[in-house]
Amino acid sequence: MHPTLLLGLDGATFTILDPLMENGTMPFLRGLVDRGVQAELMSTSNPLTPPAWISMITGRNPGNHGVFDFIWADQHKADPYFTLYNFRDIRCETIWSMVSRQNGRAGTLNYTMMSPPPVINGYVLPGLVAWKHMRRNIFPRELYEELKEQPFFNVKELAWDFELEKKAEQGIQKEEYRNWVSFHIRRERQWFDVMTFLMKNHPCDLTAILFDGADKIFHMGWRFLDPSSPVDEFDEWELEIRELCLDFFRALDGFLQGIVELAGPQARVFMASDHGFGPSWFVFRVNAWLHEHGYLTWKNLENLAENEREKAKKVVEKHFVLLDWDKTTAYARSVTSNGIFIRKAQNPGENGVPMEEYEAFRRKLTEELLAIREPISGKPIIKKIMTREEAYPGAHNDQAPDLTLVMADYGFISIMNKSPIIARRPEIVGTHYPEGIFLAHGPGIRQNERLDPLSIMDVTPILLYSLGLDIPSDLEGRLPEDIFTKDFIADHPPRVGEPTLVPDTLLPEEKKQQSEEDNGEQQIFEQMRALGYIE
Template identity: 25%
Template structure:
């Protein structure tokens, strides 16, 4: 005869993330009668707006989610990054991060992990379970841990990512690809949800993709796609009713009005010069350069002793940085203010890798997408891209919990999820729910 309470069920956490889905978008949609399943779901938990990262890029946001640290603590500052001397550029992947991820923490604690499609899990790393890398993976054969699991993906026709190149001239075909990638993503999740696991995270990248290219019209196909995201997500959650369910996004979205070429503005102001005309890339800057920009709105002072062609004396750094910041605050397009705020590095970053980050970070007014292009004849331009990221409109839902703070941050997910397993690891966030 067994005593009641001795055999306690294992704690499990199921996370489903919808990349780039705004809190305001869901809220308005529910008010209009859309998202009926999600609307019913949130009555049984906490639902709120969450702040993301600066710059508001998925690679930075998901590295922060998985590590609980700001870029100064994990070393990822953008989709493109630089080495200052000699000046060179690279696309950061998971191998460039300098902090432990939640999958590794849980694996070390003997928790079984299933991780599907989260950005910055490329290349795949060892976990106690199964990991399928996200969109920076180029080959399915190199996208999984354990490596032999890639055979399963190939057999089922799994798609790592729909090709966004098609979105410019072949939008209908691209949308079909998004539907197919979405369905394959959930087909894999439905298969793996039956496995033994403690932490299961499925990431839906396709929501970000459809927002970028179909945001303005929001036609019938757009809403059909979101209905399918909703239905597939709730269906998956139903397969693990005993698990704590978390739904979240990494940033918000808004309509893109204009692309703004920050380097053109710096050049016009006498802060950026080139040795070669036209320049091939930023490595062609002149020693006369005071500052340059990388996408999206990251400003680097051309500091002597740090930059390959540095011109600004260390003793002049603060004065020059303030001068450049003041100039950037005045940026306008068609009479509209472009910059919401110019952040100093130390205002948003802390930790051992802060010095790797930009000296200034520009937070744009919604609708102005900051670009790092070099030789543009005009300060702004049109684009086929319809939507852009916003920092302060991500969403978070946690079933059967209540929030313990108003100012939710993406940094809070790491300690909050670990707290469900009674694990404490230092982070830049704090436990944000109870129940």
């Protein structure tokens, strides 16, 4: 198999990287772009970390892989139970498994939703896991003990710090910015050190790492890096933070260089981000709007004891869970889903929207939302609304929002019970934009080329092709052949192989159900292919 690297950069965007390459902050990346292929990489319908990375490593859209957000809920119950998505919720085979079963070795570091870790031919160090649970979530388990013996290894810096992230979400204070950026430089270094150790001691055919610090820096420090920011008007503190942010990208450039040089000139290098980034200047408090328009009722807290009431009020301010479910027909579950869920009555007489009224209800809600205007400019605040079927076509879209909102500034919604319903942010923050990045470099890859935008789902077939493996017939992503030279493609014609396998993590009854669904889907694919509708 041909050695292949996937360097994931969470949230990376050419909007920032282009100027950083131009001004000498990222000289290695500049060289890589000049010697390779670049393109925008279009994210999932809601450009969000979990669904987007899983689409990248499965070649399927969230409607098929089943991951839509950070949190998951059984919304059919009277009082929904919320928890985090994990690896067992992914309904499609990952590229780690595709490589393993074709006798290759795969190593994956810091990828989202990789716990509990899958058993693969290689290793898994999951992302989004707190240090207290890292030991149990690394595969193989003895690898943790081996890493612990290394002088560079500091699991508390390597792992996800939920407290710190929660704090950052609520807004960090001016005096905390310095530590915030420095922490992310140290954390990326941890992952770099682990990666290089593993490349030297446990080499794989496909080695994939996800550096997630850029996303954090952009969220909190967008204005310090935005090319349109008036840097010459920055005060001393702003200039210092900008310089620290640039230090982060200088360090990242060095880590990328170290990894690519260690892999050697024969390796093919692919760099990709899950989504892009850009400025957000207003916030839409969607649950407050739904309340005002009669779709949502907050739980009456007056009946609770005083101490419980105070606790509950704090939950309500930040959370959606204390709703009066009997009187709620539509609600937003999380900031990150950018979606509205409709409570459906499963049986006659139940609370919720009766199934026969669902389509009309959804259409009316959509029209009302699209009519909302920003009070100052008078412009629509929502660019587009997608139904579940439009945003996430597939066999496993039952956990997707009924409506996915694309805000005018691509910002995240707010789910808080606050007014005003539409508010200008006190200062511009960074938010997820759909256009991520894609770079490719190495033997057989064209040089200094800029291609039309690719789909995030294309990354799996690209990596499989680079490795010299078959591309499963049921991937939604395609192989953009113009990444490679014509000679290379002629010498190495792409091969379509057997469909992907049902993940091992599904329980027996889930596997049976999915096999039946997949067989049906495959038959439809075959028929469409035979009829010439798809290639």
